[in-house]
Amino acid sequence: MTRSTIDSTDADPGRSPAAVGETPLDTAGRDGPLRIGDWKFTSRLIVGTGKYPDNGTMVRAIQASGAEMVTVAVRRVDLDRSKEESILHHLDPDEIFLLPNTAGCYTVDDAVRYARLGRAAGLNEWIKLEVIGDEATLLPDVQATMEAAKILVEDGFKVMAYTNDDLVGALRLEDLGCVAVMPLASPIGSGLGLINPYYIREIKSRLEVPVIVDAGVGTASDACLTMEQGVDGVLMNTAIAAADDPVAMAGAMRLAVRSGRLAYLAGRMPKREVAVPSSPVGGMLD
Amino acid sequence: MIESSHSNGQDSSVGEIELEVNGRRRHVREGSSVRELLEMLELSPATIVVEYNRDILDRERYSETVLKEGDRLELVHFVGGG
Numbered sequence: 001m002t003r004s005t006i007d008s009t010d011a012d013p014g015r016s017p018a019a020v021g022e023t024p025l026d027t028a029g030r031d032g033p034l035r036i037g038d039w040k041f042t043s044r045l046i047v048g049t050g051k052y053p054d055n056g057t058m059v060r061a062i063q064a065s066g067a068e069m070v071t072v073a074v075r076r077v078d079l080d081r082s083k084e085e086s087i088l089h090h091l092d093p094d095e096i097f098l099l100p101n102t103a104g105c106y107t108v109d110d111a112v113r114y115a116r117l118g119r120a121a122g123l124n125e126w127i128k129l130e131v132i133g134d135e136a137t138l139l140p141d142v143q144a145t146m147e148a149a150k151i152l153v154e155d156g157f158k159v160m161a162y163t164n165d166d167l168v169g170a171l172r173l174e175d176l177g178c179v180a181v182m183p184l185a186s187p188i189g190s191g192l193g194l195i196n197p198y199y200i201r202e203i204k205s206r207l208e209v210p211v212i213v214d215a216g217v218g219t220a221s222d223a224c225l226t227m228e229q230g231v232d233g234v235l236m237n238t239a240i241a242a243a244d245d246p247v248a249m250a251g252a253m254r255l256a257v258r259s260g261r262l263a264y265l266a267g268r269m270p271k272r273e274v275a276v277p278s279s280p281v282g283g284m285l286d
Numbered sequence: 287m288i289e290s291s292h293s294n295g296q297d298s299s300v301g302e303i304e305l306e307v308n309g310r311r312r313h314v315r316e317g318s319s320v321r322e323l324l325e326m327l328e329l330s331p332a333t334i335v336v337e338y339n340r341d342i343l344d345r346e347r348y349s350e351t352v353l354k355e356g357d358r359l360e361l362v363h364f365v366g367g368g
Contacts, residue, residue: 048368058366073367076308076360077334079327086333086363103367117362120335120342188368215368237368 001041001068001097030265034233036210037126037158037179039097041068044227045257046099046212047250048237055090057246062096065240065250069097071128073104074118093123099160101128102148106141111148115157127152128182128214128235130162138188142169146176153177162214165199167206174207181207182214182235185226189238191218194226201229220249220256227260228268303355314353321348323359335362 033040047067052058062070072087091098100118105111108131115127131148133141140163152159153176160180161173170181183203186192193216194200204211210232217223217236226234234257243249301316307323314323320343324331336343337360343351 049366050368052366071368072364074335074362075365075367077327077329077363079308079310079361085365087365088333088363098364100364101367116342117335117337117360118364121333121364235368241368 001039003039028265031261034210036160041097041233042066043068043254043257044233044261045223045253046070046214046233046235047240047253048235049087049091050237051241052246055087058241059090061240061246061250062091063250064247064254066254067096069099071099071101071235071237073101074114074121097126098123099126099128102130103128104132105130106132108144108148108151111144112151115148115152116155119157124158125156126158126160126179128160128162129178140164140184142166145169146172149173149176149178160212165196165203167199167202170203170207170211174209178209180210180212180232182212184215185213185222186216188215190216191222191239191242192216193218193222194229197225197229200226200231204229204231217253220252223253223256224260224263227257228264230264233257303353305353305356306358308359308361318353319349320351320353320359323353324348324361327361329361333363336360337362 033042034044043066045065045067046069047062047065048071049058050073052061070091100115100121102111102114105114111129111131115129118127119125129145129148129152131141131144132138133144142164145161145163149159149161159178160182161178162182162184163169163173165183170183173181181203183200185194195216200213212233212235213226213231214235217226217234217239219239223234223236236253240246240250240253302313303316305312305314320336320338324334331345331348336348338351339358
């Protein structure tokens with residue numbers, strides 16, 4: 001991850017080292033870095049840090065995923081514990097971009113409060129904004145998300161807004177000044193995969209800010225299919241953390257995100273509801 | 287310097303005040319600062335954010351901020367999350 005500067009290679013992203021990234025497969029140099037606000041990321045995979053069996057597994061999984069940005073939550077210190085267990089003891093903010101979230105917030109006031117607490121920790125002014133509207137499905141309250149986004153953008157935050165797979169809501173969040181809009185693939189933690197590829201494509205085609213699909217990915221094929229829609233990135237947590245082997249799944253997700261991105265850039269063949277032979281029809285024996 | 291005890295139904299000894307810290311009552315010596323409270327709890331100011339009566343307290347003000355009866359503090363930090 002790097003922060004863009006005026007004299008950087010912004011004018012020609014196709015030639016910057018980050019643009020080539022880790023993939024030797026993208027020989028045509030079509031891909032550039034993922035740009036969010038004034039930051040550039042080589043990896044298009046963003047991962048959460050929750051629900052891991054232990055911190056060591058979390059750190060190894062993040063390394064295996066290749067992610068350069070990870071999300072963290074703001075919570076009370078557990079004063080009954082003998083030792084404080086901030087995640088900062090395990091992740092170095094100089095090596096990985098830590099994105100605080102407002103997970104668990106159901107109101108505008110709570111989301112703004114948590115965002116400000118996250119910023120006060122002194123890492124950055126970024127926030128993954130989520131305002132939940134329904135306890136059973138954890139689906140977002142898009143109206144409250146918009147109200148909170150307005151307040152936070154005016155307060156100087158770089159807002160990455162979690163939202164529904166709804167085009168109009170996504171457009172409004174962009175208009176409000178969010179640096180990225182993050183529609184869901186399916187409900188948080190469900191692992192149901194990409195439910196509505198058409199809506200996701202529609203959102204991607206209409207927004208100028210990065211579209212990062214957040215929540216719902218269950219396994220590598222889900223991540224790949226999501227990236228094949230042309231979105232800028234994928235954010236996931238449970239799919240990796242709740243796998244039997246989180247580190248192996250993190251590696252699978254890294255490949256899946258790259259694979260889906262390359263397939264999108266390569267341009268898939270059209271779908272036909274008839275078979276077309278791959279081998280010559282002429283030259284058959286009598 | 288500073289003493290703490292969970293509320294035990296008895297009158298606070300002279301010179302103690304009662305606070306609410308992370309949703310639980312706690313007693314400290316009158317005149318204690320936020321910094322002293324953090325020291326007593328063995329919390330590193332570098333990784334903690336203090337919300338003092340609903341306002342975020344700048345780290346530079348931990349020493350000068352003297353706790354008062356009935357103050358409500360939230361001590362938060364980053365944990366794993368998605």
